[in-house]
Amino acid sequence: MATWVTGNVVQIKHWRDGLFSLIVHAPIYPFTAGQFTKIGMNINGNKIQRAYSYVNAPQNSNLEFYLIAVPNGKLSQALHKLQSGNQIMITKEAAGLFVLNKIPPCQNLWMIATGTAIGPYLSILEHGKELERFKRIILIYAVRFVHNLNYLPQMLKLQHRYNDKLQIQIIISQEKVPGYLMGRIPTLIANGSLELAVDLNLNAKNSHVMICGNPNMIVDTQQLLNNSRGMRKNSKYNPGHITIENYW
């Protein structure tokens, strides 16, 4: 049974298109970078709870979440209306296997995200542990518009920190922006544009792919990697090349 504690909202940053960042203080147990927790609120007498990934590194006491107010979404709409000083409920325990210590040995780690699912990668990269074993880390991030790149300054700082080891490739699906790819992740893998842009081959021999976010993107990408690259899902007893986290 999860242990629920009170979280105090210390900051809420509103971005465009219903995106927002929530910063909370709460007495949680330590978590592993890449994991999620549950946030809850009483709405019309009912406790509504949903999963949200930590954006902050485990050592940071500002618990940060990156959300989108889903149209007609029960909890995300209520969270969107919060102000600093308000309280929420949060589980002390984190959960999830979208963590580095579940990834089998490999040379190159590909981190693929859409929308708010950049969070777990920021947590992992800010934490900075267990990354020595990878030769290269390629962070692929797809959003609709360039104005949705709310964490770009933090991503660029991380790129600077990791130097040549971390490569970031932004994909914008709805507008053409110089320096960024345009389109959708599976299409850009299938037509070779993504590998050309990062100058690296994505294959089962030396790569592991983490994929997080939009479930349709995950299904399509996983199917493509399976059919065209012979990559299969990683599991405890059957090591593979793909680790996924579906957001809905």
Ligand SMILES: Cc1cc2nc3c(=O)[nH]c(=O)nc-3n(C[C@H](O)[C@H](O)[C@H](O)COP(=O)(O)OP(=O)(O)OC[C@H]3O[C@@H](n4cnc5c(N)ncnc54)[C@H](O)[C@@H]3O)c2cc1C
């Ligand atoms: C492991 C995990 C981690 C997650 N981490 C995050 C996170 O860091 N940030 C975040 O914003 N969300 C995250 N989610 C999604 C989150 O748990 C909720 O599903 C989301 O906030 C919608 O909840 P709601 O109560 O507002 O909508 P609901 O009233 O539950 O339902 C709305 C409907 O919208 C769809 N939907 C749900 N989420 C989305 C979405 N993001 N975009 C489009 N459609 C959606 C679903 O089909 C759902 O049936 C995560 C989910 C999981 C399982």
Ligand SMILES: NC(=O)c1ccc[n+]([C@@H]2O[C@H](COP(=O)([O-])OP(=O)(O)OC[C@H]3O[C@@H](n4cnc5c(N)ncnc54)[C@H](OP(=O)(O)O)[C@@H]3O)[C@@H](O)[C@H]2O)c1
């Ligand atoms: N961000 C906004 O501007 C906005 C505005 C109003 C409402 N919303 C709603 O908020 C929710 C989340 O929006 P979001 O923009 O954060 O996340 P999203 O819809 O998951 O989109 C993020 C990125 O994922 C891509 N994508 C979506 N489906 C895909 C698939 N099947 N395969 C590959 N790539 C795929 C999108 O490309 P495509 O652009 O090609 O889909 C986009 O580049 C949605 O319900 C949306 O309707 C978003």
